[in-house]
Amino acid sequence: MASDVVIRPARAEDEREISELLRSAWSRVSEPGPERPADAAVFDERHPVENFLVAERERRIVGYIAHAPASPLESNRHVRHVQGLAVLGSARGSGIGQALVEAVCAAARAGGARRMTLRVLGHNRPARRLYLRCGFTVVGVLPEEFLLDGAYVDDVWMSRSLSGPHEPAQP
Incomplete structure (x- = not known):
């Protein structure tokens, strides 16, 4: 990664920049849902600001x-789920x-999680x-789950274990 990028917890005042990033990164390759309205909130009850990390370069979120x-189950509290990831087009590949x-x-992991999942x-x-x-490894596939552009x-x-070191897989 470029040495001029800082990863930090998001702050409430980052919402506008994150919203712009989400809108610029939206595509049918990565999103099954509709494009976000410009005025849609990023942070809400299901997506509190403390659950976000941002990558910042020259004071701009990239x-x-x-x-x-x-899930909301206490018995599942050791598992975290990635809700979203986006990188500005001009910053991809770095x-x-x-x-x-x-x-x-x-x-x-620092918060006590043992596993991370994503879709x-x-x-x-x-x-x-x-x-x-x-x-991460593939743990399941729901075939033909979405109908996107025909x-x-x-x-x-x-899924990925967080309880020990991992060996990166080769793509």
Whole structure:
């Protein structure tokens, strides 16, 4: 990762920049849902600001990652789930995505989590390669889960242990 990038916890005043990043990064390759309205809140009850990390370069947010408990069950509190990840188009390929994934895994581990999970669209090959590099493995696939622009797309579930060192997989 570029040495001029800082990963830090998000702050309430970051909401506008994160919203702009989300809108600029939206595509059918990475999102099964509709494009976000410009005035849609980023931080809310399901997505509190303390669950976000941002990548900042020259005081500008160039990436973010959000995580949350995998479910509201106490018996599942040891599992965290990646709720979203985006990197500004001009900053992609510089290691920011990997740094954000590793930082969120470290934060989850520090909070007592033992496992991190996520979902990724089957046709999003760059994201799948990133997660494999970060030690995630495919634990399930829901075939043809989404109909996007006339094509059926798989929903790929991935998971990574946080309780020990991991060996990055080769894409």
